[in-house]
Amino acid sequence: MKISKFYLGLAGAIAILSSVGYYYVFILGAPQLDPPQQEADTGLKFQLETFNSPAMGTVRQYGVILPPNYQKNPQTRYPVIFLLHGGHDDARAYADKYAIISVLHELYKSGKLPLSIIITPDGNDNRGSSPLYDPDYYDGPNGKIGTLIGSELVQVVKSRYRTLNQPQFWALGGLSSGGWGAFNIGLRYLNNFNILFSHSGYFTDDSGAQNSPLQIVQQLSIADQKRLRIYLDAGLNDHNLLASTKAFHQVLNKLNIVNVFYAFPGGHGLSGADVGWNYFHKHLKDSLSYVGEQFKTAKK
Secondary structure: OHHHHHHHHHHHHHHHHHHHHHHHHHHOOOOOOOOOOOOOOOOOOEEEEEEEEOOOOEEEEEEEEOOOOHHHOOOOOEOEEEEEOOOOOOOOHHHHOOOHHHHHHHHHHHOOOOOOEEEEEOOOOOOOOOOOOOOOOOEEOOEEHHHHHHHHHHHHHHHHOOEOOOHHHEEEEEEOHHHHHHHHHHOOOOOOOOEEEEEOOOOOOOOOHHHOHHHHHHHOOHHHHHHOEEEEEEEOOOHHHHHHHHHHHHHHHHOOOEEEEEEEOOEOOOOOOOEOHHHHHHHHHHHHHHHHHHHHHHHO
C-alpha cells in the first residue's frame, strides 16, 4: 500500500514538473534566468507602430527607436537599421529581452554608432509565433514575409521618417533564425540594404537552396558582391550554427566579399554571462559598431 502511494505521489510530481516545464518552454518561450539589465534615463524610447501590408493581407506591427532629439532636428536625415528576431519572438523582443536601448545608448555616447533609426519588424508568418518552428523569412506558403520586410516596410519607413535613402546607409541584421532571415531577405534587396549581419544564425535552410544564403550569395553579380559589407558571429556552444556561419564566411572570402567573422564564448541557452539573451545583448555592441564603421565610411 505504501509503495503504491509512493509511486502515485512520484507520478503526480512528474506530471506537475512536466506541466511547469511545458508552460516555461512553450508558453513563456523559455525566458532568460538572468536577463541583461536595462539602463534607465537614456533619452531613447521604444514604440510599437502599425502599417497595412498588402503582401500579408493584414495590419502588421513594427517597433521603432528614433534617435535622441529627433523632433528637435527637423532637417537631419539618419541611417536605418532593421533588426530581425528569432523563433518565438516578435517586434518587442529586442527591447524586452536584449536590452537594445542600453546598447544604443552606450554606442551613441562612445561615437561607435552614428545616430540611427532602429526598426524591429514582426517577422512572424501566418502560423504565428511558436518555439516549435522558426519564422519563414521568405515568400512562401505561410505568407510573403520577404516582401513585407525587404520592400513594403522599407517604403513605409522612408515615408514616415527622415531617412538617408542610399542603400549604404541601410543595415539589416538579426539573431538566430533572424540572422538567416536578414541574409535570405537582404541578398534579394541590395538596392535597399548593403550592410548585413548575423548573430549565431544559419545559412542553409530546410526549405531548399532557394532560401539558403550560402547558395544565393554565389549567384550575385560581381558588382552586387562588391556592394556588400557583412558582419558574422556565432557562439562556440552553438556547434551547428557555428559551422554554418564559418562555412558562409569561407565562401565570402573566396568571392572577395568584404566581411568579418568572430567565434565568441557561449551561445543559445537560459543562463550565463555569455549565454542566451546575454550573448545577443553583448554582441549587438560588436555588430552595431561594425555597422557604425560602414555608415561613417559611406558618409566620407
